[in-house]
Amino acid sequence: MDTFLLDELLRGFLREDLEHGDITTEAIFSSEETGSALFVAREPLVAAGLKSVAARVFRLLDEQIRFFHITPDGTRTAPGETLLTVSGPVRSILRGERVALNLAQRLCGIATLTKRYVDAVQGCKAVIADTRKTTPGLRLLEKHAVRCGGGRNHRYSLSDGVLIKDNHIAACGSISEAVRRARAAAPHTMAIEVEADTLAQVEECLACGVPVIMLDNMDVPTLRQAVELIAGQALVEASGGVNLRTVRAIAETGVDIISVGALTHSAPACDIGLDWAAG
Incomplete structure (x- = not known):
């Protein structure tokens, strides 16, 4: 996927969710606080878009965010396995959480169903x-x-x-x-x-x-x-x-x-x- 086309889409999704900011997160956390979060599979699935889409959502929000584990596209994953590890400013992680999760869930669902047909x-x-x-x-x-x-x-x-x-x-x-x-x-x-x-x-x-x-x-x-x-x-x-x-x-x-x-x-x-x- 060409990031020239992809980034325009992802920015639109972020604008829809953030609009004028994240009132809850900004009230609770300072801009200096950092942390890490894990995307975890709750069911068997085929990975899709963790690097190219979900991680890109976070990176568009904040260049400081880092990724320490990204499951490659097409990988069969069992329940409980970590798909993506995100680390960086707490505010940025929480701001991007829903958009990144929505897209990851949708894309993994399509990849998983497609694999069933292929098999x-x-x-x-x-x-x-x-x-x-x-x-x-x-x-x-x-x-x-x-x-x-x-x-x-x-x-x-x-x-x-x-x-x-x-x-x-x-x-x-x-x-x-x-x-x-x-x-x-x-x-x-x-x-x-x-x-x-x-x-x-x-x-x-x-x-x-x-x-x-x-x-x-x-x-x-x-x-x-x-x-x-x-x-x-x-x-x-x-x-x-x-x-x-x-x-x-x-x-x-x-x-x-x-x-x-x-x-x-x-x-x-x-x-x-x-x-x-x-x-």
């Missing part, structure tokens, strides 16, 4: 990818968390690739016409992906020479037929109706990519606490 398809060629179904304002962070869990990123924004979906097709009239128009306008370096809901639409995609076909909301038998029909002529993505109960069967149909909106829109936050260090 579920082990031995299959399919990779797990995210979608644009992210929390507004948090896409940069949430897509990073998916990668920490072993997943892949789909488009970051609408400008990253041509993806012709059902409403494009309905408004245009046909897949063939939508592809023709997209090819006339898109750069030659940009691949075109088309969403297909039926085997007939898959055949139309193949007739157009579409390089990436998204099989949308197909049941497993239909997915298998579609993969056989495509027969390596295009990269195959499956999307829609994917959950931890169905993902293995979907992967076993032979698709190349499985995109899962739940990675970011439904991941529960992990339970992480901030404990003040003794002494």
Whole structure:
């Protein structure tokens, strides 16, 4: 994650929480008092964003803050393990606590859920990818968390690739016409992906020479037929109706990519606490 983009986000989150200051902390502690605190996992989780996000929150508040332990992204962590140790001015640690914890809990939750999906398809060629179904304002962070869990990123924004979906097709009239128009306008370096809901639409995609076909909301038998029909002529993505109960069967149909909106829109936050260090 580019700190040029990241820092702007984090400063906005801090402004939201601090507004005109931390009345409680400033009333109790002087600017000279120092201490240390620990981010502790309360449940099994996959670490994400401890260094790049949580620690960065504190550093933006106060350059004097130091870190003596930071769990690397992608690390499986057991309950009770320390994820991050923060040391420095007490005021600064307490001011940044909630923003840093909120983000760490959210990102570790996404990484942990993503890892469950990745583990579920082990031995299959399919990779797990995210979608644009992210929390507004948090896409940069949430897509990073998916990668920490072993997943892949789909488009970051609408400008990253041509993806012709059902409403494009309905408004245009046909897949063939939508592809023709997209090819006339898109750069030659940009691949075109088309969403297909039926085997007939898959055949139309193949007739157009579409390089990436998204099989949308197909049941497993239909997915298998579609993969056989495509027969390596295009990269195959499956999307829609994917959950931890169905993902293995979907992967076993032979698709190349499985995109899962739940990675970011439904991941529960992990339970992480901030404990003040003794002494």
